[in-house]
Amino acid sequence: MKKVFCILMVGLCSLSLAACNGNPSEEKPGGDETFEEKVYDGIDAVFDESLGYYNEQPSAIQEGTTRWLFYTRNTVKYDDTTDSIAVRKGTYSGGEWTYGEPVTCITPSEDSWDSARVFNADVVKGTFAYGGEDYSYLMAYSGSDRADRADADIGFAVAKEADGEWVKVGTQPFIRFNSSEWDSVGLTYYPGAIEPSLVSFDKGGKVYLFYEESEVFKTNYVYELDCSDLDHIVKGGRKVIERSGISDLGTSNPLLYGADYVYDPESDYLFAAREGRTTATSEPKVADEVQALRSSMDIIDNIDQGILQGEARVWWEAIGDKIDGDTTADLSDPDRIFGYTRIFSPTIVSDPYGYLLEYGTFEVLFTTQANDGDERLPADHADAYKYSQMIHSMTITY
Amino acid sequence: MKNKLFSVALAVTMLTATGLSVGTFAAAAQSASPLIYEAEGKLEGNETLAYTLPAAQEVTGNALAVKVFMKNTYHYSLPVSFSVTSAGKEYVWSKTSGTEQGYAYSSPEAQEATISTPLQWNKAGTLEIPYMFYGEILLPFSALNYGAGAQIGSVSEISMTFTAAVNSNFASGDTWIADGVCLYLFDVSCVTVDDRGTVAPAEEIADFTELKKDDISLTSETGNVVGELRSASQEDYAVFEGFVTQYNSACETKGDMKIVESFSFDEDAFAAAGKERTAAELFKKLYMSGQESEYAIVNGGSEGTALSYICDSAEYDAGKNSYAGVHFNFGRREATDWSGANGITVYVENKAPYLASFALEIFQYNLGTGLLEQYNLNDVGQKYKTLYAYNVETGEEFSYHTQTFMRVPANFKGWIRIPFSQYAAPAWSMTPTYGNEGVLDFDKNPVVKISITRLFNSNLDTELIIDDIALYYGDFSVGNLFDPSRQSIRDCIEKGTVPA
Numbered sequence: 001m002k003k004v005f006c007i008l009m010v011g012l013c014s015l016s017l018a019a020c021n022g023n024p025s026e027e028k029p030g031g032d033e034t035f036e037e038k039v040y041d042g043i044d045a046v047f048d049e050s051l052g053y054y055n056e057q058p059s060a061i062q063e064g065t066t067r068w069l070f071y072t073r074n075t076v077k078y079d080d081t082t083d084s085i086a087v088r089k090g091t092y093s094g095g096e097w098t099y100g101e102p103v104t105c106i107t108p109s110e111d112s113w114d115s116a117r118v119f120n121a122d123v124v125k126g127t128f129a130y131g132g133e134d135y136s137y138l139m140a141y142s143g144s145d146r147a148d149r150a151d152a153d154i155g156f157a158v159a160k161e162a163d164g165e166w167v168k169v170g171t172q173p174f175i176r177f178n179s180s181e182w183d184s185v186g187l188t189y190y191p192g193a194i195e196p197s198l199v200s201f202d203k204g205g206k207v208y209l210f211y212e213e214s215e216v217f218k219t220n221y222v223y224e225l226d227c228s229d230l231d232h233i234v235k236g237g238r239k240v241i242e243r244s245g246i247s248d249l250g251t252s253n254p255l256l257y258g259a260d261y262v263y264d265p266e267s268d269y270l271f272a273a274r275e276g277r278t279t280a281t282s283e284p285k286v287a288d289e290v291q292a293l294r295s296s297m298d299i300i301d302n303i304d305q306g307i308l309q310g311e312a313r314v315w316w317e318a319i320g321d322k323i324d325g326d327t328t329a330d331l332s333d334p335d336r337i338f339g340y341t342r343i344f345s346p347t348i349v350s351d352p353y354g355y356l357l358e359y360g361t362f363e364v365l366f367t368t369q370a371n372d373g374d375e376r377l378p379a380d381h382a383d384a385y386k387y388s389q390m391i392h393s394m395t396i397t398y
Numbered sequence: 399m400k401n402k403l404f405s406v407a408l409a410v411t412m413l414t415a416t417g418l419s420v421g422t423f424a425a426a427a428q429s430a431s432p433l434i435y436e437a438e439g440k441l442e443g444n445e446t447l448a449y450t451l452p453a454a455q456e457v458t459g460n461a462l463a464v465k466v467f468m469k470n471t472y473h474y475s476l477p478v479s480f481s482v483t484s485a486g487k488e489y490v491w492s493k494t495s496g497t498e499q500g501y502a503y504s505s506p507e508a509q510e511a512t513i514s515t516p517l518q519w520n521k522a523g524t525l526e527i528p529y530m531f532y533g534e535i536l537l538p539f540s541a542l543n544y545g546a547g548a549q550i551g552s553v554s555e556i557s558m559t560f561t562a563a564v565n566s567n568f569a570s571g572d573t574w575i576a577d578g579v580c581l582y583l584f585d586v587s588c589v590t591v592d593d594r595g596t597v598a599p600a601e602e603i604a605d606f607t608e609l610k611k612d613d614i615s616l617t618s619e620t621g622n623v624v625g626e627l628r629s630a631s632q633e634d635y636a637v638f639e640g641f642v643t644q645y646n647s648a649c650e651t652k653g654d655m656k657i658v659e660s661f662s663f664d665e666d667a668f669a670a671a672g673k674e675r676t677a678a679e680l681f682k683k684l685y686m687s688g689q690e691s692e693y694a695i696v697n698g699g700s701e702g703t704a705l706s707y708i709c710d711s712a713e714y715d716a717g718k719n720s721y722a723g724v725h726f727n728f729g730r731r732e733a734t735d736w737s738g739a740n741g742i743t744v745y746v747e748n749k750a751p752y753l754a755s756f757a758l759e760i761f762q763y764n765l766g767t768g769l770l771e772q773y774n775l776n777d778v779g780q781k782y783k784t785l786y787a788y789n790v791e792t793g794e795e796f797s798y799h800t801q802t803f804m805r806v807p808a809n810f811k812g813w814i815r816i817p818f819s820q821y822a823a824p825a826w827s828m829t830p831t832y833g834n835e836g837v838l839d840f841d842k843n844p845v846v847k848i849s850i851t852r853l854f855n856s857n858l859d860t861e862l863i864i865d866d867i868a869l870y871y872g873d874f875s876v877g878n879l880f881d882p883s884r885q886s887i888r889d890c891i892e893k894g895t896v897p898a
Contacts (some may be wrong), residue, residue, distance in 0.1 A: 180752045181808040201880050214755075217782060217799045224879045237877025237886070238796035240784050252779035254801075258714065300877055303786070304819035305740035307838045312819070 018129040033077060036378065038388050039370035042328035045390035046365065047088060047099040049379070052077035056389035057345040058365040059122040059197075059260065061162075061352045065092040068162040069099060069365070070139070071391060072119040075107065078387055085141055086120040087163050096304060097393075105166040106141065106157050113153050113173050114143025118343075122260070123162065124198035125352035127205050130158050130169055130230035137162055138227055140196035143173065152192035153177050154211055156230065169230050175211065175223075182215035190214050197261045199354035204228060208300075208354075210261045212243070222300055223286055239300055245316030246293065248277035257287065260347040264356035269294045271356060273346035273364050273396075276322075278343065283372035284385060287326035290346040290366050292396045293317060320396035323366060327394065340368040354366045362398045368392060407662050412895050432467070433606040433614065434634060436580040437625035441618070445625050447583075448557035448615045450605055454737055456552050457484070459590035460539055464558075467532040467582035467638055471825040472685040474580055474727050474763065474770055474846045475518070476575040477561040480537055484550035488557075489542040492523040495768070498541070499595065502533035504646045513731075514595070520766035524561060526580075526768075529727040529846070530645045532638075535628050536591060553603055556586055575686045579625060582638055588619045589790060613741070633675055640668035640676070641729070649750050650731045654872035654894025655743060655893035658733035659848065661728060661865055662693055662703045678896050684726050689715060693721035698864025707756070707850060711858040716870030723851040734763075735842035736895060739869035741817035747863035748806040755803040758823065758867065759849040762838060770846070771834040775816070776824040786815040786876055788887035795877040803853065806862065 036051035046069070049055055052315040057072040067090030076082040086102040102303025109115050121141035128135045135158035142152040153173030159166045167398070177192035199208040214221050220243065224236030241256060250255040259274040271294045274286035295315045302314060321327060329339035345367040351357055370377055370388035377384040435447055468476060479489040497516035504512050511533055527535065539550065560579055583606040592599035611627035619623070630638065644664040650657045661680070668676040680695055684705070690713045696706045707724060728734050742847045748754040775783045781861040782799040789795075790812040798805070804814060818838060827834035848867060872894040875884035885894065 178808070182753050182805065206880060211488045215799070217805075219782075219799045221796075224877060227877060234879065235794060235877075236879025237875065238794070240797040240799060243783070252781045301420050301881070303817060303874070303876075305873055306819065307840070308819040354471075 009139060011171065023133050027144065030380070033333070038276075038390055039376045040336055041341070042325075042336050042368075043330050043394075044098065046169070046393050047370075047391070049073075049102075050077065050096050051322070051384060052387045054080070054387050055391050056369075057120045057347075058367065058368040059347045060090070060349040060350055060363075060365055060389045061123060061354075062090075064356060066090065066351065067092070067097060069122065070105065070120070070121050070123055073102060073104075074387065075104060078381055078384075079191075080386055081116070083117045083119055083149065085118055085139070085166075089163055103144075103163045104239055105139065105159070108143070108169060109168070111169075112171055113145055114122055114141075114155060115145045115151075116147050117144045118142070119149060120150075120195055122197045122347075124200050124207055124354050126200050126203060126207065126227070128158050128227050130167065131168075131203075133160075135160055135167075137355050138198065138207065138230075139166065140174075140198050140211075142192075142194045142196065144192065146355040148189075150189050150191060151177055153210075154193045154196050156227070158230065167363040174209075174233065177213065177215075179215060195258050195260075197259065197354075199261055202330055203353050204310050208263075210259070210263075212255070212257070212259065218255050242279075242299060242302075242315050244312060245295070245318075246274075251277065256293075258345050262348045262350040262354055262356050262362070264268060266356075267359060268295045268297045268302065270299060271319075271348060271362065272316075273366075275344045275346065276324075284342055284369050286342050286369065287339055287344040288366060289322050290319045290343050291318060292348075292362075292364065292398070293324050294398075296317050319398035323364060323394050323396075325329045328368070328392065341371060343367070344369075344370040361395055363393055363395050365391055365393050399851070422828055423684055431635070432582045432584045432609050432630050432638075433609060433611065434580065434582050434628050434630050435560070435616075435625055436454065436628070436875070437560070437577055437730065439576050439624050441560065441577045441624050442622050443618050443620035444559050444562050445616065445618045445623060446557055446559040447627070448555055448617070449606075449609070450555045450615075451553065453606065454484075454552040454554040454610040455603055457539075457550055457588055457599065459588040460588050461538040461591050462539070462556075462603075463534045463587045463589045463597075464537065465534050465584035465586070465654045466527065467642065468527045468529060468580075468640060469582060469638065470528055470578050470580040470682060471727075472576060472578040472725070473526075475528045475762065476581070477522065477526050478581075479559040479561070480535075481557050481559075482542075482550065482553045483555035483557075484552055486554075488555075489550060491525065491537050491541050492543070493518055493519040493523055493541055494523050495818070497725075497768070498525060498538070499536045499591070500527075500531060500533055501536070502531060503642070506532075508640045515516075516765065520768065524559075524563070527761040528727065530641060530731070532582075532642050532645075536589065536597070538591065539551040553775060555892070556604055575630055575690075577624075578682070582630065613881055631795075633671060636670035636672075637675060637679055639666070640664070640671050640679075643667040645714075645730055645731055647730060647732075649730050651896045652866070653869070653891040654896060655866070655868035655870050655876075655891065656732075656739070656896050657866050657868040658728055658730070659867040661699070661705045661762075663729075667710065679884045681740065682777055684724050684731065686724050688719070688722040688851070689713065689718060691724065691854070693724045699747070699863050701865075704745075704863050704865035705850075706861055707852070708859065708861045709852055709854045709857040714854045714858060716855075719852045721853055723849050723853060725847060725849045726762070727847045734846055736840035736845045736869055739818070739840065739871055741819075741868045741870055741871065742817055742867065743815040744867045745865040746806055747811045747862065748808060749863070750860045752860075754806045754857055754862055755800075755809060755852065756806070756857075756862055756864070757803045757851045758816065758851070759851060760845055761847040761849070762840075762843045763846045764835060765843050767833055767835065769833045771823065771836075772827050772832075772849075773823050773838060775800065775804065775820060775822075777822045783816075783820040785820070786817075786874070786887060788813045788815075788891070793888070795875050813887060813891065815874065870894075 023160035074085040088099040106392040139157040144152040154175040155173040156169035175193040195212040211222040226234035246254040257275040312317040326340035330336035349363040500515040501511040502513040586604040587600040589600040823836040872890040878884040
């Protein structure tokens with residue numbers, strides 16, 4: 001597999017900045033903080049930031065030689081109560097992508113559904129009106145009023161520029177996860193509505209909102225929405241994304257865990273990058289591989305009506321090689337020949353509307369993380385692994 | 399003794415879904431006061447009705463014709479063993495496979511029977527009389543004594559034995575909480591059936607409409623008789639007329655849906671029975687198994703009346719299987735024809751602020767094997783099934799996953815659609831004990847009953863309002879915001895049509 005990755009060392013540290021809604025803040029690496037290197041077991045990250053800051057759950061859209069990389073980041077070092085959605089501008093030059101400084105887009109609200117955590121954002125370009133203003137970018141993100149990110153809901157924010165001022169849409173989430181709605185057995189912990197992924201339907205205000213809902217059953221859904229007027233969002237149907245063709249050992253009902261979606265109008269394929277099922281028994285209990293898939297776009301509307309004639313249709317087909325420990329190894333460095341053991345939260349770099357950039361290949365950004373107890377982590381921070389996430393890049397060809 | 403004239407010309411036209419062939423025969427006008435055998439509770443053992451003729455009567459023809467109306471049985475069909483006594487010896491009709499002919503009337507006043515119904519012999523060697531069967535059961539003398547045939551010259555006694563403890567066909571081995579037998583008896587005649595199925599003039603042997611209950615002996619193999627005999631009252635007769643009229647009328651349609659059960663009765667058909675009796679009959683049409691759950695017919699639902707079904711925690715026995723069920727057979731013949739339908743749909747309300755669940759289990763009567771086959775949302779490996787919903791209050795349409803039971807989200811009010819593609823035969827039913835072939839084929843086989851089942855432990859005190867169980871025929875989409883050329887569920891309900 002051809003690995004395409006580029007790194008810009010943007011500094012040794014980042015200043016912790018109080019995230020604000022409506023006041024984009026440019027983080028300034030360096031300052032008084034000491035840069036601590038993260039744990040590398042394989043390929044480099046696409047940008048460096050000190051240990052103590054998690055860089056995870058990437059989402060990237062690309063317009064020509066400009067790329068906007070959104071991700072989840074804590075704004076105060078070693079403080080996971082300071083979630084933010086940050087964006088870095090990527091510039092392509094000399095065969096490499098170079099990423100600028102992080103800009104905070106949104107942070108938790110003071111007292112609302114997303115008062116504790118904001119995470120896992122995805123952004124699409126289009127035309128969106130809200131509060132009498134016109135906006136060009138729509139962000140869907142997960143938020144929670146719980147420190148553990150559980151019972152998450154999904155809300156929207158808008159901006160006129162990708163690295164400009166982001167305005168949250170309303171004070172309520174668009175998808176409110178209510179565990180009791182689907183629960184009669186008394187469980188109290190659910191991830192909730194997570195992993196939003198936006199794809200434009202018309203390059204205007206109509207969008208597909210893919211997401212994962214984890215109640216008693218874990219299901220991938222897609223909503224058809226007209227967000228042209230965000231004061232009055234028009235809901236279409238909410239549809240199950242069927243999962244035939246996906247396999248995970250030990251389950252009859254595999255999931256598109258942590259999936260990101262892009263659409264290719266030319267081939268009418270829906271592409272997805274998903275995490276493999278978590279097999280880790282120690283923290284962090286996240287996936288150890290990422291897989292690329294494609295399905296006919298018919299998957300969204302197809303319903304097997306009537307009596308099933310023969311076997312049910314198999315929708316998903318794996319494409320390219322998995323991204324796993326082997327493929328993330330850096331054989332040129334004796335200290336990095338084993339690759340990463342925690343590989344999760346993939347995204348496919350798309351055009352601004354969530355469409356495939358080029359048929360036959362796409363770039364996947366994904367997250368890695370150090371294991372709890374890794375001796376390379378500083379002893380003075382017991383949970384340092386929680387702040388070790390990095391974002392990497394690989395190219396899938398098919 | 400009245401002479402009866404009827405002839406049958408079996409037509410070749412097949413009603414494909416029900417497997418019934420069309421024929422005609424003319425019959426005498428109906429009598430007004432048939433005898434009724436009814437057992438509201440559970441039979442302790444098989445019970446036998448025996449009528450001793452005033453004098454032995456010479457047999458003519460080659461078959462006995464028994465005219466009955468099967469009003470209620472808590473199984474789709476009631477196994478009945480028929481026998482006659484001739485010259486002091488009892489002869490029994492018994493076969494363990496195949497069918498006999500039954501000719502049904504299209505209305506209580508009908509002079510011609512137009513439907514030929516194959517009546518199934520079951521594995522125990524008794525003939526199964528289907529729910530709502532009204533007509534003549536033809537019992538060839540050649541089938542007497544296990545098919546050995548008997549050249550009987552006369553008949554001195556006619557008897558029929560009703561089978562107790564009919565198994566509910568569930569793997570748990572449950573039987574119905576009650577047997578609920580109710581059979582109207584009209585008369586018995588000798589007839590001649592030729593090779594073409596034509597029935598020649600007949601001689602009547604017994605006219606039950608002229609008999610009193612004391613003319614018939616009623617015994618139980620246990621000695622404790624549960625069933626009762628009575629002469630039909632005017633109200634009983636009106637009920638009979640109502641059932642037969644309703645059974646032969648078309649199903650109501652709504653959009654692309656053919657309603658197979660609305661938890662209401664045809665008011666016109668039952669007008670003469672009175673509201674109180676009609677309400678009682680509607681309630682008794684449903685029957686239960688498993689733990690003691692509670693149901694009622696209530697105002698509300700989609701429109702008119704609906705089923706309220708509750709798993710009352712006060713009744714729950716944690717030491718038993720958590721399952722409970724309420725079941726019904728179809729009150730209209732047309733409701734058994736599922737050919738051409740895409741799936742099943744139901745109106746449901748969950749008033750609780752948390753999840754409730756139930757199953758709509760369907761029972762195909764396999765005309766090839768003569769067995770009732772159960773299908774539900776179980777599957778190998780506990781794979782998820784996909785359901786489709788339209789909330790009439792919010793207007794939202796969505797699909798979602800479920801497993802074994804239909805999950806109904808909190809505060810949901812609306813329609814849920816289940817394509818037949820989501821149904822499968824449970825693994826246990828495919829064993830030789832149950833004989834399920836596992837192939838839904840509505841072009842060949844009728845569907846005759848539905849079970850609404852729930853699990854107590856996950857549904858304590860949750861009330862479900864269930865109404866208008868229907869077949870849908872449209873190709874729907876879950877909403878159609880991005881493609882108005884598609885029909886949403888709401889479009890199908892409001893604008894769709896059922897194919898002729």
